[in-house]
Amino acid sequence: MLLNSASLRSLYxxxxxxxxxxxAGVTPQYGRVSMSVNSTTAExxxxWLGEIPRIREWIGDRVVNNLETHGxxxxxxxxxxxxxxxxxxxEDDNLGMYTPIFQEFGRSTATFPDELVWPFLKKGFATKCYDGQYFFDTDHPVLDENGVVQSVSNSGGGAGTxxxxxxxxxxVKPVIYQNRRPFKLTAKDRLEDENVFMKDEFLYGTDGRCNVGFGFWQLxxxxxxxxxxxxxxxxxxAMGSVKGDYGRPLGVKPNLxxxxxxxxxxxxxxxxxxxSAGGETNEWKGTAELLVVPWLA
Structure with missing residues (x-):
């Protein structure tokens, strides 16, 4: 191949x-448990995660639900x-080997949020969420009907898988996927680029800005x-009995x-x-959808 701006552009x-x-054909799994939020700043x-507004009978003036700042x-x-x-x-037109490499490059980019979300979820037993407790914990602080702090659990404990x-x-989902700058393919493929001059190599890369965090532990x-x-x-x-502050039922219905x-x-x-194993009817059949996640292995 004759190397010039036109041929290099065609190659790109x-x-x-x-x-x-x-x-194409890639279905990332992270969206099942995370909400995507577009970010416009570094942080x-x-x-607002600490407050879920409720509906009440309108008697007298409105009651404003101030979204408490949990930091x-x-x-x-x-x-x-x-x-x-x-x-x-x-130059030698030996490019056939690169097509599947760039296809896999695209696939790995498409599934990269999975590589962030699922390992992060596993760390929830030792990573704090908005209330200062570990995301999966036995003592999330919740106010009871009298305004007294009670400990609520969303962890089964144990030491296995x-x-x-x-x-x-x-x-709102249990996990937040925060997107600041989407990934896209860029190139350093001009003949005068330093990488070509010094290393005789054209570079193609993708980069983006994002991160993950925890949403509602109640879910x-x-x-x-x-x-x-x-x-x-x-x-x-445990999930069905979770209440918000002041004894308000949240109506949590586990489905996954x-x-x-x-x-x-x-x-x-x-x-x-x-x-069931004992021969009786299995009462839990069909009560939730199963999602098997290889990123949790």
């Missing part, structure tokens, strides 16, 4: 098309990935207990059981089997 168009094709505050914020981080293509490969039960029906339950009918029942009962591949069999027995 081809690599970009392969990169974009990597997005975004989420103080919870998510700082954006910058991420990148770069591919180098040797000049000789282009973690699994999660969630209510994903709300607009998620994490456990490291053995995943069986008893543990699953305890999780559902999230497990790593190692717990797929145990989860299927709970959610799909007609009968």
């Amino acid at each position: 168009v081809g690599f970009s098309a392969a990169f974009q094709s990597g997005f 975004t505050e989420y103080g 919870y914020s998510i700082k954006n981080k910058t991420f990148e990935s770069t591919v180098g293509v040797k000049r000789e490969r282009i 973690p699994w999660f039960l969630m209510d994903t029906s709300r607009f 998620a339950y994490g456990s490291k207990q053995t995943l069986d009918a008893a543990a699953y029942a305890a999780a559902r009962a 059981l999230v497990v790593p591949p190692a717990l797929e069999s145990a989860a299927l027995k709970i959610l799909n089997n007609e009968m």
Whole structure:
């Protein structure tokens, strides 16, 4: 191939098309448990997480629900990935090997939010959320009917492989995916670029700014207990009984059981089997959707 601005531009168009094709057919899983928030600054505050407005009978003046500031914020981080293509490969038209590389490059970019969200969820047993407690904890502070602080749990404890039960029906989700600058493919492919002069190599890279954080702990339950009918029942009962401040029912309805591949069999027995191990009817059949997440392995 004769190297000039036109041929290099055509080459970039081809690599970009392969990169974009990597997005096709990819269905990232992070959106099932996270809400996407567009950020416009280096750090975004989420103080409003501490207050869910309620409807009340209008008697007298309106009661203004002030969104309490909890000081919870998510700082954006910058991420990148770069591919180098040797000049000789282009000159010799030996480019066939790069199409699948750029397709996989696109695929890995499309699923990158999964690589952030799911490992972050696993860290919820030791990572704080907006109320200053670990996201999965036994002592989230909630005010009872008399305004007295009570401890509420969304953790099953244990020391085994973690699994999660969630209510994903709300607009606010258990996890926040914060997007500051979307990923896109760029190139340093001019003949006068330093990388070409010094290393005889054209560079193609993608970069973006984003990060993750925790939303409402009330919509998620994490456990490291053995995943069986008893543990699953305890999780559902705990989530269904969660109330907001001053005893207000939140109406939490768990609808998604999230497990790593190692717990797929145990989860299927709970959610799909007609009968339990003891021969009686399995009361938990169909009570939630199963999501097996390889990023949790």
